[in-house]
Amino acid sequence: MPAEQEDQHAAATPHYKYRKADVEKDTRGIPLAQQDKFRSKGYKEAAKEALYMEFKGLSHSTIKAVLAEWNWSYTDARPTLLQLSSNSWRSSITNFFMRRKTPTAADHPLVMWLAPESRSGRGKRPLLVKTKSPELDQELYETLIVPELEKQQKEQVQQDLELALQWNEEEAEKEGEMYDCECCFIPNTLQQMSTCDIDGHYICFRCIRHSINAALYDQGWARNINTEMCTLKCIAPLASSTEDCRGCVPMSYIRRALLLEPDGEDTLQKLHERFLSEALTQSHLPLIQCPFCPYAEIDDLSLPTTNLFTGLRIKRRPLILASIPIFELLCFNAARAALSTVLLLLSIVALSTYILPTPFLSPLTTPFQTALRRVHLKRRGLRFQCLSPTCSRTSCLTCAAPWYDPHTCYSSQLTSLRLTLERATTDAIKRTCPVCNLSFVKSDGCNKLVCLCGYSMCYLCRKGLKVEGYTHFCQHFRAVPGERCSECEKCDLYRVEDEERVVGRARERAEREWWERQGDGAGGRPEALKGVVERKGVRLEDAGEESANAWGWWWWWWRFRWVDFDAWVEKGVEGLFV
Incomplete structure (x- = not known):
């Protein structure tokens, strides 16, 4: 399989005659996927014993056969064994309580629960029973114990926070330290209040959360958010004026208000992503954006100030070979005169770039710059790697579809789904x-x-x-014949x-898992994607016919001549530069 994958990748990746060698990446230390590793003998024995203990209603040979189908993976083989055990009457009672798709710490035979401690206030804690394989112990611990501990920790932190806020509110009421919010006019403690940075209006955390949610999930973005300061506007109404307060709520208060909610981290992350998207949109820069997340990069090749000669080197061998006949022609007076004329014209063109304005030189420089830009685009390729730590997906710059080697635009989804x-x-x-x-x-x-x-x-x-x-x-x-036996x-x-x-x-x-892997940027169903491509083709064809009818044969002659000239310039640039 590795050799076949390399051949497919080589056939799908465009190669160029004078392409620079890619920098070799050091893949040492990058772990392989667990399903691609060879299982040790100790892991196999430990997995079999664990499954023998859990599925007592199944024979040992059945368990071994299922493990062999899933590369002896305990976690991957368990759903199949659960399905097989449901057909056995001996384990029907056990499966009634343990029939789940993924292992959990609530009903697993290898998980013991410690009694709650009344002195320390700790609840029930899971404890993993060790097997004969440390690898299996680590897999079971990460699959069963870690999620349960994280869940208990989050619940404990949330309970402590609610209790602390309740005690603080009771103490503030006794001492008379409650302050009215100038937006909803509900009394709150000082720890639940924020102030704007101009007039010092008191705004409670509850109103901040409602305003942020209205800006993100409703139509209140322009009304509540200050995009220049990347924060929330002061939402306190002014009785003495028809205008709103020009102050803003500091971002530190917004962070504190959002993190009090269970889903506050997600809301804060979406708020930052919305700020980034708005800033990139207002910058009017050419961007290359990931179709699966807000991550974007500046397209340097589309900037007018980009030096297109960066990273290019003149090929010495073709230049030397082309100069040999020129040196031979210098022996004749006519050739020397012609060469002098060509050099004079090139000098005039180079000097005119600093004297004449840009509109006069664009017909001469545009084909050359376009050819250079296309050469850079070819060498960059169509594969785009998202550098966001929460995404890190690869996509195609042309069709914005997920990248799978080998990739073909607008048909890779159909092929990938069919193979899956x-x-x-x-x-x-x-x-x-x-x-x-x-x-x-x-x-x-x-x-x-x-x-x-x-x-x-x-x-x-x-x-x-x-x-x-x-x-x-x-x-x-x-x-x-064919009926189920009654004996x-x-x-x-x-x-x-x-x-x-x-x-x-x-x-x-x-199919359901495949569409979940594609995400929102997959472009929809293959039929919808195919329809979009067909509609685009109709529009382009109609546009070409309208232009041809308007200009006649002259339009077609100029189109083909310009395409040929542009292609010759591109070939010349590829032959001259590396």
Whole structure:
């Protein structure tokens, strides 16, 4: 697979004859994905023992087969085992309380709960039972214990804050230290108040939160926010004047007011992102923006003051080869005269750039600058990497779609979705041998499968059949073939699994997860994207026909001649500069 991925990446990445060598990145220390690593023997044994303890109603061979399908990952194999255990009557009572998609610390057999301490006021605390593998212990701790501890810590901090505010308000009422908000006229403590920076109007934190929410989620941005100062305007009404107060609330008070709410950090982050977006919009700079978040970069190649010769070097070999016939022509008087004339004209053009105004030189310099800009754009490529720590996604500069190698604009989504659905449907019906890790699919025949290594297993429940053999399957006679046996719960030898239902469920889950990975910047459904592209093509074609009808043959002649000239200039720039 790595060789195939390299070939696909090489075929999709544009190569140029005189492209500078990319700086080699040091990939040492970057961890691999957990599903790409080889599992150690200790981890496999610990994962099997943990699952044996949790799923006592399933056979050991079934658990090993499911682990082999998921690269012996405990966390990834558990949902499949939960689904299999729901078909067993022996574990129906346990699964009624433990049927969840992801492991939790509330009902896991490897998690012990310490009794609450009355002296310290601590509640129940989770404690992980160690296994024989430190790797599995770390995985279980991060999956089960850490979320529970973080949840308890947040609840404790919120309870302490509410209790402190309640005590502070009671003490302030006793001492008469309550102050009225000049916006809602509700008395509050001094710790719940802010003041504007001009007239000192008292504004409570509750009014600040309401104003920020109205600015972000309603139509109160222009009314409540001062974009120049990046803060909240004073919202206190003035009785003696028809104008509003020109003061602003300092950002420190806004931060304190928002952080008192459970979702205050998200609101504060959205407020900062809105400030950044407004500042970038008002700057009128050419930007390259991430389609998945507000992150943006200045497009240096679109700035008029950009030095397009930066990073370019003259190729010595083509220049030397081109100068050889020129030196040979210098032996003739006519050639020397022609060369002198050319040098004189070039000197006049170079001198005119400092004397004549720009409009007179634009017909001469525009093709050359356009060619230089296109060369820089080709060397930069279409792949855009977002540097935001909360996003860090890659996208295409042309179609704004998520970047997956190999990438093709306006069709990569369709290809990616198709491959994802095909992979999901294959994984839903395939079986993996726990001995040699060979995956296979049953096309017809009985449900006893024999691997190339000699391992035999049941296709329905994945249990090993080395000891039982065909006695694992139901031996009772049935009047109507295909009906479920009423005397036992063994697997049927020839019963066909409802693959359409399994495949349909897997396709729906894979498609839902695929669209969640695409985010809001994916451009919508493929049909919508295709329709947009087709509509754009119609508009461009209609525009070309209107221009052709207005100018006639002269428009077409000038269009093709200018395109040819522009292409020749670009080829000359690519051949002269590195």
